[in-house]
Amino acid sequence: SQQGEEDPQALSIQEGENATMNCSYKTSINNLQWYRQNSGRGLVHLILIRSNEREKHSGRLRVTLDTSKKSSSLLITASRAADTASYYCATDDTGGFKTIFGAGTRLFVKA
Amino acid sequence: GAVVSQHPSWVICKSGTSVKIECRSLDFQATTMFWYRQFPKQSLMLMATSNEGSKATYEQGVEKDKFLINHASLTLSTLTVTSAHPEDSSFYICSAPSTRTSLRDTQYFGPGTRLTVL
Numbered sequence: 001s002q003q004g005e006e007d008p009q010a011l012s013i014q015e016g017e018n019a020t021m022n023c024s025y026k027t028s029i030n031n032l033q034w035y036r037q038n039s040g041r042g043l044v045h046l047i048l049i050r051s052n053e054r055e056k057h058s059g060r061l062r063v064t065l066d067t068s069k070k071s072s073s074l075l076i077t078a079s080r081a082a083d084t085a086s087y088y089c090a091t092d093d094t095g096g097f098k099t100i101f102g103a104g105t106r107l108f109v110k111a
Numbered sequence: 112g113a114v115v116s117q118h119p120s121w122v123i124c125k126s127g128t129s130v131k132i133e134c135r136s137l138d139f140q141a142t143t144m145f146w147y148r149q150f151p152k153q154s155l156m157l158m159a160t161s162n163e164g165s166k167a168t169y170e171q172g173v174e175k176d177k178f179l180i181n182h183a184s185l186t187l188s189t190l191t192v193t194s195a196h197p198e199d200s201s202f203y204i205c206s207a208p209s210t211r212t213s214l215r216d217t218q219y220f221g222p223g224t225r226l227t228v229l
Contacts, residue, residue, distance in 0.1 A: 033218075042156075042204065042222040086187075088154060099145065099153045099206065099218050 004070075006089060006102040014110050019076045021105040023089030024069075032065055033099070034074050035088045043088075046074075080111040114138060115207050117221035124195055125229055131191045133223045134161075134205030138184035141207035145218075146178075149202040159187040161205075195228045202226075 002039070004025035013019055034046040049056045049065045049072070056063045062075040072089055089102040114137040124130050134144055142163045147155040159180055160168040167180035179191040192199050203224045209217040 035220075040225070043220045045217075045220075048217070078149070096155060098160065100157060101147075104154045106152075 004089065004091070004100070004102045006105050008105060010106045010108070012108045012110065013079060015078055015079060015081055016040075019079050019083070019107055019109070020087075021074045021087050021107070022071060023073070023102045024071045025089070025091045025100075025102070026070065027091070027094055029067070029091045031092050032063075032072050033090045033092075034061075034063060034072075035090060035101075038084075039086075039087045046087075065099045074090075076083065079107075079109045081082070081109050083107060084109045115205065115219045115221040116204075117205060119159070119217060119224060119226050121224065121225040121227075122226045123229065126196050127194055129191055129193045130195055130204075131168045131189055132190045132203055133205070134190070134221050139207075139209065141188075142185060144182060144188040144205055144207045146180065146188075146190050147204045147206070149204060151224075155204060158190075158200045161190075163188075176215070192226065195226070197228045200226055200228045 006023045007091055010023045029051055031048055031050045035043045036046055037043050047058045047061055047063050049063050060077045065072045086104045086106050088104045090099045092099050116135045118133045122130055137154045143159040144160045148158050149155045157170050161180045161182040163182045163185055167194045169175045177193055182188045206218045
């Protein structure tokens with residue numbers, strides 16, 4: 001399968017709570033990216049973390065990368081109803097430009 | 112920032128017809144573009160890599176004769192779904208990597224084309 005694993009597959013939380021999503025991948029990578037997609041819409045790029053980085057922040061987002069475990073996590077703090085969407089990790093392998101997507105986590109934030 | 116457009120944004124066609132989807136990089140040149148397919152409630156699956164001036168590279172399981180890719184210029188790649196059937200109904204998304212040195216890790220995604228085959 002192209003895709004890595006993401007867990008949970010679905011997550012439902014209350015507004016104000018933190019949401020954590022995890023991603024595992026299969027190959028050596030140059031970088032890992034997280035995207036957001038609202039239902040039936042295009043992708044929104046959230047954050048990129050390079051293979052030599054361990055943690056990165058952007059606003060309410062915190063991403064970690066553990067290349068030894070081939071895994072990454074996305075933390076959204078103080079979630080809002082507007083954060084309701086599907087979140088995907090995507091990796092660019094060292095072999096070329098290909099971007100391969102994980103299975104995704106569907107996040108639902110209840111107001 | 113760089114923009115990738117797709118046309119049409121949605122299309123409905125009858126079974127057996129062919130449908131062409133365009134992917135354009137609007138303010139940068141793209142020698143390589145990627146085509147993805149996304150079924151409802153599923154992730155994006157890479158279908159093929161479109162290479163300007165040469166043949167496309169297809170992922171395992173994707174029929175090259177059914178999904179014709181033409182990368183005729185540095186700003187345009189087209190995906191033609193030939194003899195479309197209802198099971199081809201999907202959301203098709205293209206992307207292009209930035210060629211600027213400082214942004215080489217960046218992929219720009221088009222807004223997607225929703226294909227419905229009746």
